[in-house]
Amino acid sequence: MPPPVPSRRLTQRDIARLAGVSQTTVSLVLNNRADAESRIPAETRDRVLRVIQETGYVADPAARRLAAGRNRILGVFTYEPVFPSATGDFFHPFLIGIEECAEQRGCDLLLFTSAPTVDGRKRVYHQDHRLRLADGCVLLGRELDREDLARLVAEDYPFVSVGRRDDAGGTVPYVGADYPAAVGELVARTRAMGHERVAYLGHGRGPESYVDRYRGYAESVPEPLRLDPGEPAEMAERVLAAGVTAVLAEEYADGVALTDVLGRRGVSVPGDLSVLTLGDPTRPAPTDVDFTGFRIPRREMGRQAVEDLTELVEGGSPVQRLLPCEYTEGATLAPVRR
């Protein structure tokens, strides 16, 4: 690196000289450390403040961080590109919430874009990561790397995951969506309409979000029936073969595809079959159909994650919480056909 540019930038020493006090005093005034041990008379304080005002001085955040160990910078690590297109805008609302709360708290966001993509995946702990530049970090993504999580926990680095995560060598702080409850409610409404045979269309395992949805389902029907997702035609086959009267689609897009195919085959939704969706589309799924299901409180999750993170940074203890999903009345659930 070249020698530090002769940046003609003001330092506390400059301010001190101008105000006729010591650098220490400037620092004290700046941080309102007037209480306790140090007492600075209003006159001196005002003089310093005036100089600061006039010169437009601002403390160097890097130096501040170095000396004080904090810098009000929150990291955001996304396991998918931050500004995605492939995932539609699934992550967008999370980011909006994160940004909102950060602004409110006077924090800046550091996007860890320098994380190189290896094998199509990003890793927090890559060669020369810069985690420590931020006070803490919000993790975002469908599937977080278990090793990353374990190391974060082990190193006691302050972080909060958006989305529930299983333990990883320790408790993982998260703000998740309460899928079990949401799915449970959906099943209850479905059964209340007379549906006896309700299937779950999806993997039901893999990412925690799938597992949780399936758990909510399995725990609220007497005989769980899981159908694998796949090509639209295949899914339709499986559903029809199963002889069920309602289907819960783990992935919104699968629900859309299924409904499409069924429609073309003359099977009416919800006339012949009810189709419910378990969350928002994670991939583009254009449709005119208004699905019954629930919405993930994405924005709120983002907000809460930042909130929990700042707590954590300030010495709080890790928190795990699930936020309720919102039931959305649509047009794809109807009483079972006689």
Next chain:
Amino acid sequence: MPPPVPSRRLTQRDIARLAGVSQTTVSLVLNNRADAESRIPAETRDRVLRVIQETGYVADPAARRLAAGRNRILGVFTYEPVFPSATGDFFHPFLIGIEECAEQRGCDLLLFTSAPTVDGRKRVYHQDHRLRLADGCVLLGRELDREDLARLVAEDYPFVSVGRRDDAGGTVPYVGADYPAAVGELVARTRAMGHERVAYLGHGRGPESYVDRYRGYAESVPEPLRLDPGEPAEMAERVLAAGVTAVLAEEYADGVALTDVLGRRGVSVPGDLSVLTLGDPTRPAPTDVDFTGFRIPRREMGRQAVEDLTELVEGGSPVQRLLPCEYTEGATLAPVRR
């Protein structure tokens, strides 16, 4: 601020101890300063690198910035929310380009979310800004604050604006879209189809992007005719009253609205009137119409801005450049009616 947390974090001193060398040596190895004055034999270097590898040590970017004046962090300041919804996704492509290039260059992005919104506007230089935490900064937004710009220039802070900007007490580095050329080409194509009377629907002043579009228009027709935008019905009135055969819509959304209203009044586009758009929608404007016009090279602009910024940070000189827009063949331009 609380006393520095007893962060059990590795420092170069730790590494040095473990490797049996001095902190200086670690730093030299880390920065590949093997050349020139300092020569470190491969053996020593390997030993140090091994320890770094094993411990997962990373240099503290804040300290780095302080000591060297660089930290490979680029700021992004947006005059609208970074993750917007009101502006549709107009800014999205810029951000994609910025992110791409940053990743490529191994830089992290610092979003200046801490800038509070005052009177509905954000300012770079607010109370306690954190500009200096980054090596430089990309500015994004329809209208940048002139005072901000002037001060950035005056303080010699490395920055690049996305979008052309007028001088502000000095040259403002930017990566803009070549609106004059793009609009000029559009006019030429329109006139080549026999249109004699081509109007410009828009303000033609205010933000540089409007001014530039209008300039491109005014310089390529014999008698410029500007029509104010407004409510859809009003715009239709004005256009019809003007007796023109083609209209250039400064704002995409206005083009959409105009076409809509005309259609409902039985005026066919492009049968009776051609309507061209001058760029991409800056606000949501759903339509099925495929407009003839041009596209702003947003992604490329983002990329280029980051590229220019890194140059600048590394001591290069400010650059101003305009990127060509891409003509888009649509269905709203037709030969003039006889």
Next chain:
DNA sequence: GATCCTAGCTAATGCGCATTAGCGCGGGGC
């Protein structure tokens, strides 16, 4: 008059790193 406060400051230190000056040592030249 000597001692002890206390108010109002300041000198000194260290955060983790990059960088500059320079130290010790072995070998070659004379």
Next chain:
DNA sequence: GCCCCGCGCTAATGCGCATTAGCTAGGATC
């Protein structure tokens, strides 16, 4: 046998700030 030189490293310094340990005046106390 002495000097010099260059190799391989290290001690020391400072970046801008926060913080701790004082230091100095002036008044109160005895």
